[in-house]
Each structure stands twice: as structure tokens, then as C-alpha cells.
Amino acid sequence: MSLPRRAFVSSLLGGAAVAATPGLAARAQTWAEAAPFGREWADMKWRRGVENQRIADLGDGTFLNPIVSGDRPDPSILKDGDDYYMTFSSFESVPGLHIWRSRDLVNWRPLTAALTKNIGSVWAPELCKHDGRYFIYIPARFPEYRSNYVIWADRIEGPWSEPIDLKLPVHIDPGHIVGEDGKRYLFLHRGDRVRLSDDGLSTDGDVEHVYTPRRFPSEWVVEGFGQEGPKLLRRGEYFYMITALGGTAGPPTGHMVIAARSRSIHGPWEDCPHNPIVRTTSAAEKWWSRGHATLVEGPDGSWWMVYHGYENAYWTLGRQTLLDPIEWTDDGWFRARGGDLSKPIAKPSGGEALTPGMALSDDFSTDKYGIQWSFYSAGPDEAARLERREGALIMQGKGAAPSDCSPLTFVCGDLAYEMEVEIEIDPGVTAGLILFYDKALYAGLGFDAARFVTHQYGIERGRPGHSHGRKVHLRLTNAYNIVTLHTSGDGRTWTKFDRQMEVSGYNNNVRGGFMMLRPGLYAAGQGAARFRNFRYRAL
Structure with missing residues (x-):
């Protein structure tokens, strides 16, 4: 028998954890409301790693x-x-x-x-x-x-x-x-x-x-x-x-x-x-x-x-x-x-059960390029754009937008998830968090030194200015193909961005290509972006 959505999500996350974590109860309600109406919860019986x-x-x-x-x-x-x-x-x-x-x-x-x-x-x-x-x-x-x-x-x-x-x-x-x-x-x-x-x-x-x-x-x-x-x-x-x-x-x-x-x-x-x-x-x-x-x-x-x-x-x-x-x-x-x-x-009997999967969070202390991270449509020297130093992934900018900057993406397999990152940019750079299908179809949020930039349907739009300067914390939540965005100047106090998105149509039957909507990071323009403390969590 299905639980009411809020109760179900609360039980999934652990009721005490929801109550004790600032903002998590409200976010659990948002995730529950985002789930496709009338879905059976049988698909939520996986173990969690x-x-x-x-x-x-x-x-x-x-x-x-x-x-x-x-x-x-x-x-x-x-x-x-x-x-x-x-x-x-x-x-x-x-x-x-x-x-x-x-x-x-x-x-x-x-x-x-x-x-x-x-x-x-x-x-x-x-x-x-x-x-x-x-x-x-x-x-x-x-x-x-x-x-x-x-x-x-x-x-x-x-x-x-x-x-x-x-x-x-x-x-x-x-x-x-x-x-x-x-x-x-x-x-x-x-x-x-x-x-x-x-x-x-x-x-x-x-x-x-x-x-x-x-x-x-x-x-x-x-x-x-x-x-x-x-x-x-x-x-x-x-x-x-x-x-x-x-x-x-x-x-x-x-x-x-x-x-x-x-x-x-x-x-x-x-x-x-x-x-x-x-x-x-x-x-x-x-x-x-x-x-x-x-x-x-x-x-x-x-x-x-x-x-x-x-x-x-x-x-x-x-x-x-x-x-x-x-x-x-x-x-x-x-x-x-x-x-x-x-x-x-x-299961087949015998064999040995290896620890499955891998952590998708990245503090950039070790090199996960080629295991987690891959460039989209990489040039012959694309890897030279990346450098890890002092807890940061330094990515040189390229192109003008996610469509031509070869974003750095990864594969995830969860129906709902949240990712956060701290980004510091050089003057002349726009960087952010995206969900990337291909160069014509992507969604997310970036910023430059003066304003936010939304990405929706593969289209860039300048948004109201921000007061954080060249360092911004971004959070992107994709809950059952409903995307919400949050911003912060310090990584502790978050403000919900005023644009939400529905992305279920970002797929092969609309665009072709047979791919998925991959989470990722991008840096466009002249100069570099520094990414720190990338965190991923399935919901």
C-alpha cells in the first residue's frame, strides 16, 4: 500500500534526519510533490549505497x-x-x-x-x-x-x-x-x-x-x-x-x-x-x-x-x-x-559481491577524470583545461556557453538527486551547474561577476544581478524531472532561485542522439573557474 507522499519521502530519508536538518523537511515535501502523480512506490525498494x-x-x-x-x-x-x-x-x-x-x-x-x-x-x-x-x-x-x-x-x-x-x-x-x-x-x-x-x-x-x-x-x-x-x-x-x-x-x-x-x-x-x-x-x-x-x-x-x-x-x-x-x-x-x-x-549463487558503484561527490583531491568525469565532444587537448590544486578543480573557460564549451559531465542513475558546488570565477568567465543532453538541449544555472544566467531548452537568458561577486555556491535539485535551483554566498544560507524547470522532454524522442541528461559543470569565456566541494546525494 502506498504511503502519502510526504510521509513516504520522510520515511525514506529518515524522519529524525528530516526534522534535524534545516530546510530538509520543506525540501522533502517539494520532492514528494514533484513525483509523477499516481506512481506506485514499488520502484523505491532498491537498497541505498x-x-x-x-x-x-x-x-x-x-x-x-x-x-x-x-x-x-x-x-x-x-x-x-x-x-x-x-x-x-x-x-x-x-x-x-x-x-x-x-x-x-x-x-x-x-x-x-x-x-x-x-x-x-x-x-x-x-x-x-x-x-x-x-x-x-x-x-x-x-x-x-x-x-x-x-x-x-x-x-x-x-x-x-x-x-x-x-x-x-x-x-x-x-x-x-x-x-x-x-x-x-x-x-x-x-x-x-x-x-x-x-x-x-x-x-x-x-x-x-x-x-x-x-x-x-x-x-x-x-x-x-x-x-x-x-x-x-x-x-x-x-x-x-x-x-x-x-x-x-x-x-x-x-x-x-x-x-x-x-x-x-x-x-x-x-x-x-x-x-x-x-x-x-x-x-x-x-x-x-x-x-x-x-x-x-x-x-x-x-x-x-x-x-x-x-x-x-x-x-x-x-x-x-x-x-x-x-x-x-x-x-x-x-x-x-x-x-x-x-x-x-x-541472484546467481557463487561469485563475490564487490562494493558497487562509486561516490559522485568530489573534493578534487584525487583525479576522477576518466572514471567519473568526461568532457562532451572533447578536442584533442581538452584535458589540458583541467588542473587540481589546493582542493579546487581549475577549469579553463572555452566558448561562450554550454553549447560550445565542452562541459564536464558524469552519469548518474537516480530518479531524484541534489548537487552542490562552490564556484569562483576569473573576470570574463561564466560558470555553473547544468543538466546537459547535448549542445542544443540543456538546463541549469550559471553566473558571471555581475548577474545570473539561466539555461533552459539550450537557451541562455541573463537574470537579475547578484551581490556575491565572483564566488557563488550553487545547488541544483532534479526531483523526478522537476528542477529547482538555490544560490548562496557562504554555503550556509540558501536562497531559492525564481526559476524552476521541467525537463522530462530532454531526451532522445525529442532530440535524438540516444543519450541521457547528464549532470555537469561548465566554464565559458576567457579565464578560469575554480570548483570546490562538489557534493552529490540521491534523494
């Missing part, structure tokens, strides 16, 4: 999806002995291709960023291991050039090589497999395939078409046919190809997972009679647009699918990583057992 962030492991032998929250789409997972590694699409964020590690498939923590060079928007990579060496195959696109690349490393932690251009300009979503002939192949979207050289660093032959899946019913409401994301597995006498259909976003019922199999890597490929293996069938479900799956064996020999999905009503969080149990059937196919993934699921 560092900074109150939600974590999947419920501590009772079960977990609640997502296993990695926030914008972690197109997951590519590798089982390597007792370890699991996973990476995701990173789009325009540099450093990108963050690799996460787990030992039980449920608890994940970041390890490193494998890609430090901007090669364009990075979509649907493939992480694999062959002959003791790690590889990531990377589709990437600039507006004027697109291709697929490969990077490699002898240790998962790196160092990772420079990207090598495979000169595949029209394909995305590579899936690596070794055939019964001992040769290496990349399967690509649209049912195409290309053979690789033995070292995996170049192609060996032409792209060829090898698979056309059976069409789904025309009355299904989908974004498009969208044959994408082939992932290959060899098990027993069969090769299995797991493919995404229906389009990545658009209608919630669009994306789906299908399977095909063959006794040879060269086909013919037989469609699973039970397709689709997974599909969101109603917008009332907890997880929308579920697809882009990879099969993986758990530490106890059980089998699972890892794929992504949008959280109902929260397109702004991007596609999040989901874990779904499967079972192999007597006819050599498999089926999903997790249902719509709205309820807790028994």
Missing part, C-alpha cells in the same frame, strides 16, 4: 534491476575466468568506453576508461578476449566521417592502444566470434558479416550479407524494423546469434530480442520459433524498449541475458543495464524467465 544512490543487490539473495543505473546502453559483457567485464556506448563523452567489473553479475564498479581520444559518437561497442588479448570493436561517427575501429590491450586495466580504423563506414554494432574454421568474424547490423585478420586488427575480405530474420507482425507498434546489435555465442553444437529488432527508442513497445542458430558460422541461420525472446508489450511496464542482449554464464553455471531498457517515465536517464535470467529448453533454444523485470529476482 554510497550517497544514497540506488544499488541492485537487495542483500537478501535477490536483486532489483537495473544492475548498472543511468546511461549504460548497448552493454557488451565478457566473462574472463571468475571476473566479468562490461562496457557501454559512450557517445560524445571523452574519456569513454568505461569498463566496469563484477564477480557476481549484480554488483558492478568502474575500472577504467579504455578510449581517451575523440573518434566521434561511440555506439554499441564489442568487448572480447582472444588468445590472451583484450579487444574492443567500436562503431564511431563524426558528421563528416564514420567507421569502425578497434583498440586492444594485454591487460584489461590498460594501457589501451590508439584506435585502428577498420574502414567499415556504413555499419554499426559489431559482434565478435571465432568460427569452427578458427577464423575471426565481425557480425554487423542489417545481417552482414566481415572476416577479420588473425590478429583482429584489420578486415580480411568483403562485407557479405548472411542473415535476414523473419518479420514481426505489422500491427506491432515499433520505431522501425531496425535489425541491429548481433551478439554471437557458441554453445554445444550450435552458434547462436542474438539480435535486436524494432528500433532502439521511439514507442516503448518497439525494441525486442530475437535469436537464431546455426551449426556453422557460415549458416544457414534458423530463427527461434519462440521469437521474440524479450519484448516490452505495454507502456504500463516498468522497463521500456528492452533489447540489445548478450548471453552470459553466471558464476554458478546459470545463464543470463544482459541488455538495456528505458525506465518508465524516465527517458532522461537514458538506457540502463538490465539482467534477465534465462533457461535452456530441451529443443536447444532458450527463454527469458524474468518477466517484465519490475520485481526482485534471485
